[in-house]
Amino acid sequence: MGRNKLVINLFGMLFCFLLTSCSSIPYFFKDGNHLLWKVSDENSSVWLFGSIHFADSSFYPLPSEIENAFRNSTALAVEMDISDSETQEKTAEEFLKEGMFTDGRTLKDVLPDSLWKTLDSISTTLGMKTENFLPKRPWMAATLIASAAIASTGIQQELGIDMVMLDSAYAQGKEIIALETPEEQVESLSKSEGSEETDGIAYLESTFREYSKLNQMIKEVISAWKRADVVSLQKSLSADQNMNESKKRLNERMFNQRNKKMKKEILNFLENDKQVFVVVGVGHLILENNLLEMLSENGLKIQRY
Numbered sequence: 666m667g668r669n670k671l672v673i674n675l676f677g678m679l680f681c682f683l684l685t686s687c688s689s690i691p692y693f694f695k696d697g698n699h700l701l702w703k704v705s706d707e708n709s710s711v712w713l714f715g716s717i718h719f720a721d722s723s724f725y726p727l728p729s730e731i732e733n734a735f736r737n738s739t740a741l742a743v744e745m746d747i748s749d750s751e752t753q754e755k756t757a758e759e760f761l762k763e764g765m766f767t768d769g770r771t772l773k774d775v776l777p778d779s780l781w782k783t784l785d786s787i788s789t790t791l792g793m794k795t796e797n798f799l800p801k802r803p804w805m806a807a808t809l810i811a812s813a814a815i816a817s818t819g820i821q822q823e824l825g826i827d828m829v830m831l832d833s834a835y836a837q838g839k840e841i842i843a844l845e846t847p848e849e850q851v852e853s854l855s856k857s858e859g860s861e862e863t864d865g866i867a868y869l870e871s872t873f874r875e876y877s878k879l880n881q882m883i884k885e886v887i888s889a890w891k892r893a894d895v896v897s898l899q900k901s902l903s904a905d906q907n908m909n910e911s912k913k914r915l916n917e918r919m920f921n922q923r924n925k926k927m928k929k930e931i932l933n934f935l936e937n938d939k940q941v942f943v944v945v946g947v948g949h950l951i952l953e954n955n956l957l958e959m960l961s962e963n964g965l966k967i968q969r970y
Contacts, residue, residue, distance in 0.1 A: 693957050694895045697969030700947055701731055702957060704931065705966040709938040711931060712738060713956065715947030716826035717890050719815055724824065724891070730970050738942035740840035741830060742930070745850060747822075748831045749841075756847040763855035764805030771799040772806055775862045776869075783873050784810070791817060803865030804854045807872040814879050820887075827944045842941065844927050853918040867911035895951050902948055921954050928959045935965070 693702060700715035712734045717724075726732070735741070746752050766772070773781050784806065785795045791813045798806045822828060834841055856864065875882065882901060889897035927945065934941045949956050961967055 693961065693967040693969055694951070695969070697893070699728055699731055699893045699970055700890065700895075700950065701734065701970045702950070703734075703966075703968045703970060704935070704957075704960055705968075706935045709935050709940075711934050711939070711941045711943055713931075713943045713945070713950060714826075715890075715950045716830075716944045717886070718825040718827060718946060719820040719822050720824045720826060720829075720887075721820050722824060724826065725829065727826075734970070735830065735833070735942045736837070737940070738839070739940045740842055740942070741834035742842040742844055742934070742941050742943040743827050743831060744843070744845050744945055745847065746831065746841050746843045747828065748835070752843070752847060756851070759847045759851040760805065760808075763851050764802050764808075765800050766802060772801055772803065773799060775803065776866065780866070780869065780873070784869075787814075787873065787876055802855070803862050803869045805865075807865070807869040808854065810869075810876070811872050814876060815883070818880055818883050820883065830942075830944055842930075844930050844943075844945070845923065849923075849926070853923060856914075856918060864911045864915050867909065868915060871912070890947065898947060899951055902952060920949065920952065924949055924954060924956050924959055927956055931956070931960065932963065 702713045703710050704713055714731060714734075745756070747756075772784075776784070784798060787810060788795045788798065791810070793809070793813060798809075801809070831841065854868070885901045886898065889901055927943075927949065931941075931943060934943075945956070951957075957967055
C-alpha cells in the first residue's frame with residue numbers, strides 16, 4: 666500500500682476542525698514574507714514553519730529563505746515521520762484498532778437517519794461503498810470521507826510540504842525527530858464522551874457541513890498560504906463560532922493539547938542547543954492558543970521571516 670493510503674495526516678482534515686481565530690494580531694504575525702518564524706533564547710534558536718500537508722507541484726521550489734533555514738539546520742522535526750515504514754504500519758494499526766466497532770454495533774445503529782442518508786449520498790459521489798462504513802466508528806468514517814474528498818480535488822499528500830521536506834532531510838542526512846506518536850495522533854480523534862460516540866458524530870457532522878464548500882475552501886487556503894497571508898488563513902480556517910461541547914472537546918484534543926506537547930519538545934531543543942527546523946500544520950501556528958503564543962509566554966524572542 667502507498668504511504669498516502671496508510672497515513673492520513675490530521676491537517677488533511679483541516680476543513681473539519683474549525684476554530685475561532687485570534688481576536689487580535691500578535692506582534693509575531695506582523696512583518697515577514699513567509700510562514701516561517703525563528704524562536705530564540707539567549708544562545709540558541711529553532712525554526713518553525715507552517716505546513717500544508719497536501720499540495721501540488723505549484724508549491725515548489727520553496728522560497729530561498731525557507732530553503733536556507735532548512736539547509737542550515739542539523740535536524741528536521743515533524744508531527745510524525747510519515748515516510749517511515751514502521752510509522753506507517755503503526756498508524757494503520759492504530760486506525761484499525763481504534764476506528765472499528767467491537768461491541769456488535771454498526772455505524773448505521775449510532776447515526777441519526779439523516780446523517781446516514783448524507784453519508785450514503787456523499788460516499789456514492791466519491792466512489793465509495795456505503796456498506797463498507799458499517800463497522801467503522803463515526804470519527805473513522807469522517808476521516809475517510811475527508812481524505813477522499815481532499816484527494817478528489819487533485820492535491821496530493823506526497824507533495825505536501827512536510828513530506829517533501831522529509832525526503833530532502835533524508836537525502837541530506839539530517840536527523841529526523843517525530844513530535845508525536847501514531848497513538849497520540851489517533852487518540853486525539855478517537856476519544857469520545859461516554860459510549861454514545863458523541864464527539865465522533867459531531868466530527869462527522871462538521872465534515873458533511875463543509876463538504877460542499879471544500880473546493881472553494883482549499884483554493885482559498887492554498888492562495889493564502891502561498892501569499893503567507895495569516896489573516897486570510899485564519900478566516901479560511903475559522904468558522905463555527907457557536908461550538909457545542911463535543912466540538913470544544915475535539916478542538917481541545919486536536920489543537921490545545923497537542924500544541925502543549927509540541928511546545929515542550931521545542932523548549933527541549935532550545936535547552937539542548939539543537940539546530941532544528943520544525944514543520945507543523947499551519948493551524949498550529951496561527952489559530953487560537955497556537956504554538957507561537959505558548960512559546961512567547963516563556964519569554965522567547967520570536968521573529969517572522
